[in-house]
Amino acid sequence: MYIELFLTQVLNGLLDGVYYLLIALGLSLIFSLGGIINLAHGAFFAIGAYAAILITPYTGYFGALILAPLLVAGLGMIVERTLFTRFYRIDPLYSLLLTFGLAMVIEQGLRWIFGAAPLSYAMPDILRGQVFLGDFIYSRYRVFLIAVAIVAVAALWVLLNRSAFGRIVRAGVQNPDIVGSLGISLRPYLSIVAGIGIGLAGLAGVLLAPIYSVHPAMGAEVIVPAFVVVVIGGLGSFWGVILAALLVGLTKGVLIGVGLSAYSTAAIYLLMFLVLLARPRGLLGERILRFE
Amino acid sequence: MKTRTNRRLFLQGGTAGLALGLAAPTYLRAQSGPLKIGHLTPLTGFLGPLGEYGQMGVDLALEEINANGGVGGRQIELLKEDSVNAQTASTKAERMFERDGVEMILGEISSASCLTISQVAARYGKLFVNTGGNSDALRGSDCNRYMFHVETENAMYVNAEGRYFQNEGLVDGKDWYTLNADYAFGHDLLRAAKSFLEANGGNIVAEEMVPTDATDFSSYLLKIRQVEPDVVALNLAGTQITNFFKQYGEFGLDFTLGGFGFDTVAAWAAGARNFRGTWPNVWNHLVDTEESKSFTKTFTDKYGKPPENQAWGDYNALKIVAQGIDAIGGANGDELIAYFESDEAKFDVQKTRQAYFRPEDHQLIQEIYAITALDPDAVENEWDIFTTSGPIPGEDQPLDVLAQSTEGACTFSS
Structure with a gap:
């Protein structure tokens, strides 16, 4: 019985890691290309959840699942064009202040418009209930959530690794000046990457709205673990972020599983500490010349 | 010129930014009027949703009191701020007493902040009325003569x-x-x-x-x-x-x-x-008394949604201190304590029976x-x-039957 419970917790922990993934990947992507540490990333996650609440009455849940992330992505591109673009070439501490301020403005804005009290958001009836995979009984909604996340992450991988767009972005991460000297302007790529990264946070917001509490500070709750995941995984590494997200989910799940829940949050920081001691670039962090 | 970015900066910067995130924005609204009362409650963080209701409640009470001529002929001026956390709450309480000259402070939800505010209040010999902190320790080992509790204890x-x-x-x-x-x-x-x-x-x-x-x-x-x-x-x-x-x-x-x-x-x-x-x-908007229904209606008309129990807490706290100030003709801390501890201090808190402060730990004894x-x-x-449910304890039982604290008994040091 204990083995079975333990295995269940391991599996659940891995699945739990998938939620961090959507937020952490965008965070990593935006930093890799433009050098902006987007502390407002969690705030866009919150906007995604609120957008879902606003859109659902008109389109249903599945309409919101498509429209809300697009809306957030559009917002992200506007923010990139009007704000981020002024900060690419100066000390990153300024962009840190900018995005920190932006996070506060968005959080306060949501509080101002929707009130501080959490809003309720019901999951669609078709996704209610349980699925039975042998002895493993799991929430049907989470299976759906994970499937959507996997599709989104796979699509991003294909885009970055198998398209002309991806080649330029990856070259831009390694050496923006050479890309520039080849006559390719990175500006539109920076906007699109910000749109994709922030859109993924918006997608996470819609996906988690039915099972998390939707309130103005919900972004602040996810930004810290997402940040830890990026650091553990290694900047600029797609697979590093995935590995780290699963590792963080696993660590929390197993600790709660064995009755050490009080240490489950502290453990991910300890994990980060140990990883940084052994591998200062993170688990799979690539050597990016301009960030060394 | 191109500035160097590095991973260490990402870590340092990110950590600094996240740490800053704990210090949330604050704001202060004030109206002109002679008798100043401070209100501190968390507006951000996981208790923020409750704090917002607390502010709505205290605002409504303020409006009603001032519309009826204030207390003892004086209008009340309320200074409201986000208490953020126990350390900030203490700093803000200090500033409210020292610089703004408030006569007392109401509010709170976090028991940790209640403790720090009550310590500041005691130093100034002024009251702190807790509207949302539940901890038994506040009524036991950490109790304080200058702290009264409208919120019920754990x-x-x-x-x-x-x-x-x-x-x-x-x-x-x-x-x-x-x-x-x-x-x-x-x-x-x-x-x-x-x-x-x-x-x-x-x-x-x-x-x-x-x-x-x-x-x-x-x-x-x-x-x-x-x-x-x-x-x-x-x-x-x-x-x-x-x-x-x-x-x-x-x-x-x-x-x-x-x-x-x-x-x-x-x-x-x-x-x-x-x-x-x-x-x-402690209370909910379906409580079946005339006063409760009327409060729910007024609140819903003003804010477009019914009051939460925290709105009840802050609303009644201001009504209770207004009754106290009226009774003693001022806001002196020690005189208010004497009044609140006395047998004549009974409060209508929209429930079937009147509530009173238990003298030994200053807990408001009431129906829940x-x-x-x-x-x-x-x-x-x-x-x-x-x-x-109907009132607990039921009508056939004494009002204080539930109030058996598990903490060590309270001894007011002064």
Whole structure:
């Protein structure tokens, strides 16, 4: 019985890691290309959840699942064009202040418009209930959530690794000046990457709205673990972020599983500490010349 | 010129930024008027939703009092701020007394902040009226002559909720799985719950301490399904209760759910489909008295939604101190204490019986309630998703029968 419970917790922990993934990947992507540490990333996650609440009455849940992330992505591109673009070439501490301020403005804005009290958001009836995979009984909604996340992450991988767009972005991460000297302007790529990264946070917001509490500070709750995941995984590494997200989910799940829940949050920081001691670039962090 | 970015900077900067995130924005609104009262409550963080209701409640009371000529012929001026956390609360309390010259401070939800504010208030010889901090320690080992409690203490909620479960046959010989917020509030509540269960034959099969920033409960839910307890008891706070409700329904668990600390905002946020169980409550908008209905109507007309129990707390706290100031003709701390401790100080708090402050620990002794989730199909609107019990204790029992603190007795040092 204990083995079975333990295995269940391991599996659940891995699945739990998938939620961090959507937020952490965008965070990593935006930093890799433009050098902006987007502390407002969690705030866009919150906007995604609120957008879902606003859109659902008109389109249903599945309409919101498509429209809300697009809306957030559009917002992200506007923010990139009007704000981020002024900060690419100066000390990153300024962009840190900018995005920190932006996070506060968005959080306060949501509080101002929707009130501080959490809003309720019901999951669609078709996704209610349980699925039975042998002895493993799991929430049907989470299976759906994970499937959507996997599709989104796979699509991003294909885009970055198998398209002309991806080649330029990856070259831009390694050496923006050479890309520039080849006559390719990175500006539109920076906007699109910000749109994709922030859109993924918006997608996470819609996906988690039915099972998390939707309130103005919900972004602040996810930004810290997402940040830890990026650091553990290694900047600029797609697979590093995935590995780290699963590792963080696993660590929390197993600790709660064995009755050490009080240490489950502290453990991910300890994990980060140990990883940084052994591998200062993170688990799979690539050597990016301009960030060394 | 191109500035170098490096990983170390990412880490340093990110960490600094995240640390800054803990210091949330504050704002201050003030009106002109002679008698100044400070109001501190958390507006950001996981208690923020409650703090917002607290401000709405105190604003409504202020409006009514000033429209009726104020207190003792003076208008009240309220200085409201976000208390953020215990350290900031203490700094702000200090500034309110020292620089702004407030006569007293009302508010709070966090027991930790109640403690620091009460210490500052005592130094100035002025009152602090706690409207939302539940911790028994505030009425026991940490009690303070200058602190009064409109909010009910944990021990009273535990006794009320415990009696309910006892009547349902869910205590003696039954297995309880508890999830507890891992800070003073949750520890305090767990201690009170344990002493109730031990005295009445219940078994605690799990004491999960849940970090305050936890948002996902799936790991706990899988364990609960394995353990098959008779009762799942939550001693969680703020938005965590809402997350738990949503995920409990999501995982299709059906064990009896209840807990010892509750705010109706968590039920509303979870929604009719997810809210379930029976929970203790200091007051709710369905309480069946004329005064209560009228308060609910006025509040709903003003804010477009019914009052949460925290709105009741802050509203009544201002009404109670206004009654005190009227009675003694001023706001002197020591004179107010003497009045509040006296037999003549009885307060209408929209319940069937009048409330009073117990002199030995300054707890407001009053009726409380239990709310029970309605069947989702029977729900007609997003607010009336539960039914309320009648007053607890019942009319045939003395008002202070529940107020047996589990903490060491309070001794006012001065």
